[in-house]
Structure formats: C-alpha cells, structure tokens
Amino acid sequence: MEYPVSRRPASGQPAGPAGCRRSGRSGTLSTVARFLQATYGGRAWARLLYAVIGGPLAVLGFAYTLLVLLPGTVASATLIGLPWLATGVRAARGPAAVHRALVRGLLRDPIESPPRPQAAHGLFGWIRVGLTDATGWRALAYLVLKLPPAMVATVATAFLCLYGLTAALYPLWSRFTVFPSTTDERGTHLVTITIGDGTMPEWLYVTAVGLAGLLLLLAAPWVARGLVQPDRLLARALLRPTRASHLRQARTQAMDDAAARLRRIERDLHDGAQTQLVALALRLGMARDELADGDPEAALRLVDTAHQGAKQALTELRDLVRGIHPPVLDTGLGPALQTLSARSAVPVELDIHLPDRPSPAIETIAYYTAAELLANVAKHSGARQAVLTLAPERTGWLRLTVHDDGIGGARPAPAGGLTGLAHRVGTVDGRLELSSPPGGPTVVTVELPVRA
Structure with missing residues (x-):
C-alpha cells in the first residue's frame, strides 16, 4: 500500500528547483561523509595499526615457537625434554591470548576464548596434559603460520605510510634539495626526470611528488584491509576453540547447570512444599486428637487450616514443576x-x-x-x-x-x-x-x- 505524498514544502525549505538543488547537495555531502567515515574512520586506522605491529609480533611468536620446539624435540629422550615441551605448549596460550585480544580490539572479530586447560596432578600428569593440549599446539601453529602474511602486511603498510608521508611533505623540504636540472631559453629551471630523458618545471615536479604521497597515504588503509585478511582467517581457524573442546566445555557447563538446578529444586522442596506437608501432618494429627477428646469444632478448625496448607503446597509444587518444564510447551x-x-x-x-x-x-x-x-x-x-x-x-x-x-x-x-x-x-x-x-x-x- 502506498500513501500519497504531500506537495507542501517543509518549513524553512524553499519551494521549487532551488530547494531541490539544496536537498540534492546535502544528500551528496552526506553520502560522501559516510563514505569517508567508513573508509578512513576509526576501524580503518585500527586495521592499519594491526598491520604495522603484526610483523614484529609475528617475529617474536616465531622465535618463541623455535625456542619451544627445537630444544624440546632434541632433548625429548632426556629428563628435561618432555617437561620443557609440555611447559612450552601450555604457555603458548599466553601469546595466543594476546593475538586474540588484538584481533578482537583492532579487527573487531569476536573470536571466542578456548576453555581453560585441564587440571594436572603430579609431574607426569603435567607432562601428559601439556603434550595433549590441542589449544596449545594450535597456538604454536598460528605463531608459525602468521609470520609470512604478517611480514608482508607490515612491510607493505609501513612502506606506504612512510614513503607516502615523506612524499606528501616533499613540497616543504624540497627547498633544501638540489635538483638535477637544465634551463630553457627563458631561464626556467627544468628538472631532469630520472626515468627517461624528459624534463619538467621544478614546481610541477614538486607538486606531482606531493600528490603521489597523498595518494599513497589514502591507499594505505585499503591495502592494510586486504593484507590483514589472511591473518584474520588464520586466527579464526586456529585461535578459536575446537569443536571437541567447545562440546566438552558445553557438557561441563550443562553438568554444572544440572547440578545447580537439582540443588535449587531440593532447596525449594525443603523450604516450601516439604514444610507445608510437615505442617499438614501435624495439624491433621492435632485434629485427630481433638476428635478423640470430643471437641469437633476445634478439630474442624484444624482440618480447615490443614486444607489451606495443602492447597498452598500444591501451588508451590505446580510452580516448581512449571520451572522444570513449562506446561505451555505441551x-x-x-x-x-x-x-x-x-x-x-x-x-x-x-x-x-x-x-x-x-x-x-x-x-x-x-x-x-x-x-x-x-x-x-x-x-x-x-x-x-x-x-x-x-x-x-x-x-x-x-x-x-x-x-x-x-x-x-x-x-x-x-x-x-x-x-x-x-x-x-x-x-x-x-x-x-x-x-x-x-x-x-x-x-x-x-x-x-x-x-x-
């Protein structure tokens, strides 16, 4: 269904073509502002920062992996090899947590944290749990595989930023440089281009270099956005909980929830319906004694009180059952x-x-x-x-x-x-x-x- 549109101009807006042109200009400016915000807003610069710091962190992570695997593998037949390897695998959760936090904060990718490692008892239990820690081994794999894409992203992004900033500021510091140039018949300095034998005026050369630097700076967020994608995919694949660990954590949580629910039911039964039933039994016993003593009116009052308590106990039991399984689902x-x-x-x-x-x-x-x-x-x-x-x-x-x-x-x-x-x-x-x-x-x- 379509509703008729009023032809009356809004208050404060001129009617006719002038108002339409003003509305069109404001719509265009709003579109451009939204494009610039989406392209060069906070998230774009956050991705740029992630690309710049990714390379150094990848080098540190790769060095840590070598420090864990090489001595642990070589000395695995000795008394210190397996403990070293188990400790390094478990400790790899720390660097993985740092990278996971960076992916969450800078790339806005909500990667879930893996469950805590299993408890270990004794030295052999510690070694067994460490060597079978799938989350730790996946973290080591991430630290190794992250190095190539992270270095490419860091080098390319740093080049674009540094070279682009240097070139963009070239009109300011070019006055302190000496250009290889020639002079035409009118005395104009013509800068000799390094590629080829062509010449151009000095002011045109300086302006072109500055514009090229601005273009590099504008292209840096776009390039960083594409270069961090492999790292993002690696983090999603290796830093998330595995399906087995997720199911194990869910099963543990379900068991804890079931135990808590049973304790709540036990407490509700003990404090509610059980108390009402005990009081009901006592009142019925007192009513029986009153009947034996020949006082039916007192017995009737006690029976009436017991009846009210029985109805209250039924209400509490009904509410308790509804909490276990809502009858509306029937x-x-x-x-x-x-x-x-x-x-x-x-x-x-x-x-x-x-x-x-x-x-x-x-x-x-x-x-x-x-x-x-x-x-x-x-x-x-x-x-x-x-x-x-x-x-x-x-x-x-x-x-x-x-x-x-x-x-x-x-x-x-x-x-x-x-x-x-x-x-x-x-x-x-x-x-x-x-x-x-x-x-x-x-x-x-x-x-x-x-x-x-």
Missing part, C-alpha cells in the same frame, strides 16, 4: 512463543514458520532463550517494538531471532544472561550471535538443531 513451541509474546511488556511481532516439531529438549531451550531475550528487551533496550522470528535455517536446524529497535550497545557480561544463554545453547551444539551497535538495532540470532 501444545508445541509455536503456541508457547505466542503466549510468551502476548505477556511481554514490549509489543512483539511474531514470524513463526515451524514445519516440524523439534525434540522436547530443543523446545525447552528455545522457549527459555526467547523468554530471556524478550525480558532483556523490556528491561534494558528502551525499545518500542521487538520482532521474534523462528524458521528453519537449513536441514535439521532452526534459527531463532529477536530484533528490537532500542538503544543498542549490548555486550555479553562474563556472568550475565547472554553468556548463560550462550552456554545453554552450546550444550546442544547450538550457536548464539549478538549484533548491537551503539544506537541500535540489537539483533540476537540463535541457531539450534531440531533434534538434540
């Missing part, structure tokens, strides 16, 4: 999300396409994930509307997306709700992604398998 994930959205404090637009019903475990995880995300929207985002989408991603996978028009700037805290959701999703080999630039919008995407 009719399916789609109706459960509709009920959840209707209860949200922020208006929620639903877009659900669910051809096949997922397994009960996946439905529970998806339901609680959506509930947590919608609660975050209502509490923190300041949004006026949210959109919840659930649809098949690919064969055997679902994609749950929550999009809001709030203020943005959301970041996962170490012990926050988003981190907990990521751990919960990871227990079934799922994945959670967050996009929340300052000013919004915030988009949280969760991918889950259909069958757990």
Whole structure:
C-alpha cells in the first residue's frame, strides 16, 4: 500500500528547483561523509595499526615457537625434554591470548576464548596434559603460520605510510634539495626526470611528488584491509576453540547447570512444599486428637487450616514443576512463543514458520532463550517494538531471532544472561550471535538443531 505524498514544502525549505538543488547537495555531502567515515574512520586506522605491529609480533611468536620446539624435540629422550615441551605448549596460550585480544580490539572479530586447560596432578600428569593440549599446539601453529602474511602486511603498510608521508611533505623540504636540472631559453629551471630523458618545471615536479604521497597515504588503509585478511582467517581457524573442546566445555557447563538446578529444586522442596506437608501432618494429627477428646469444632478448625496448607503446597509444587518444564510447551513451541509474546511488556511481532516439531529438549531451550531475550528487551533496550522470528535455517536446524529497535550497545557480561544463554545453547551444539551497535538495532540470532 502506498500513501500519497504531500506537495507542501517543509518549513524553512524553499519551494521549487532551488530547494531541490539544496536537498540534492546535502544528500551528496552526506553520502560522501559516510563514505569517508567508513573508509578512513576509526576501524580503518585500527586495521592499519594491526598491520604495522603484526610483523614484529609475528617475529617474536616465531622465535618463541623455535625456542619451544627445537630444544624440546632434541632433548625429548632426556629428563628435561618432555617437561620443557609440555611447559612450552601450555604457555603458548599466553601469546595466543594476546593475538586474540588484538584481533578482537583492532579487527573487531569476536573470536571466542578456548576453555581453560585441564587440571594436572603430579609431574607426569603435567607432562601428559601439556603434550595433549590441542589449544596449545594450535597456538604454536598460528605463531608459525602468521609470520609470512604478517611480514608482508607490515612491510607493505609501513612502506606506504612512510614513503607516502615523506612524499606528501616533499613540497616543504624540497627547498633544501638540489635538483638535477637544465634551463630553457627563458631561464626556467627544468628538472631532469630520472626515468627517461624528459624534463619538467621544478614546481610541477614538486607538486606531482606531493600528490603521489597523498595518494599513497589514502591507499594505505585499503591495502592494510586486504593484507590483514589472511591473518584474520588464520586466527579464526586456529585461535578459536575446537569443536571437541567447545562440546566438552558445553557438557561441563550443562553438568554444572544440572547440578545447580537439582540443588535449587531440593532447596525449594525443603523450604516450601516439604514444610507445608510437615505442617499438614501435624495439624491433621492435632485434629485427630481433638476428635478423640470430643471437641469437633476445634478439630474442624484444624482440618480447615490443614486444607489451606495443602492447597498452598500444591501451588508451590505446580510452580516448581512449571520451572522444570513449562506446561505451555505441551501444545508445541509455536503456541508457547505466542503466549510468551502476548505477556511481554514490549509489543512483539511474531514470524513463526515451524514445519516440524523439534525434540522436547530443543523446545525447552528455545522457549527459555526467547523468554530471556524478550525480558532483556523490556528491561534494558528502551525499545518500542521487538520482532521474534523462528524458521528453519537449513536441514535439521532452526534459527531463532529477536530484533528490537532500542538503544543498542549490548555486550555479553562474563556472568550475565547472554553468556548463560550462550552456554545453554552450546550444550546442544547450538550457536548464539549478538549484533548491537551503539544506537541500535540489537539483533540476537540463535541457531539450534531440531533434534538434540
């Protein structure tokens, strides 16, 4: 549906061709400003800095790898070889963490940190854990493979920056140089070009060198952007947790969550329903004694009090069961999300396409994930509307997306709700992604398998 557009000029804007020309000029300037911001803004110079410092760090990392592997391999048959190698492999996590932090901070690539190394007991346990530390060996591989692309990026970027800056400032310091030149019949100095036998005026030569330097400086961020891509791909491939370690961490987190949930259920039963049932038994016993003593009115009062306690205990048990498995999921994930959205404090637009019903475990995880995300929207985002989408991603996978028009700037805290959701999703080999630039919008995407 299209709405009619008013022909009345806006307040303060001249009507007719002059207003159109002014609007066109402002739109062009805005486009140019956005292009310059995207091309030569903070992220471009951050990539440039990463390219410049990558080479020296790669040399240090390569030297560390040689220091670990060569003595450890040569002396592996002695008493110090294997401990040296195991210690070096485990310690390689340190340089890898530095490179991971640089990739996160300068390249804005959110590479996850690997899980902590396994605990070791005794010298032989330390050696075994160190030699079988896949994260440490991957870190050593990264430090070796990083050297060639990092050196190319550093040399090329440093050349463009230094030579470009020198050439751009050439009009200032050229007055202190002596040019090989000739003089024409009018007395004009003509600089002899080094390539060929041509000549040009001195002012034209100086201007051309300065412009060439400016072009090199402008090209440096573009060149750095392309040269850091191999390093970015290496970091993604070798500095991220392996699938096995990710699953092991998710399994450990799931076991910890299950143990905590069991403790919470035990505490709720002990402090709630069990207390009510004990009180119920005591009141019924007292009512029996009152009946034996011939006081039916007192017995009736005790029975009525016991009845109220029984109903309260049933309510607490019902709430406890609802926390374990929401009854609303009995009719399916789609109706459960509709009920959840209707209860949200922020208006929620639903877009659900669910051809096949997922397994009960996946439905529970998806339901609680959506509930947590919608609660975050209502509490923190300041949004006026949210959109919840659930649809098949690919064969055997679902994609749950929550999009809001709030203020943005959301970041996962170490012990926050988003981190907990990521751990919960990871227990079934799922994945959670967050996009929340300052000013919004915030988009949280969760991918889950259909069958757990």
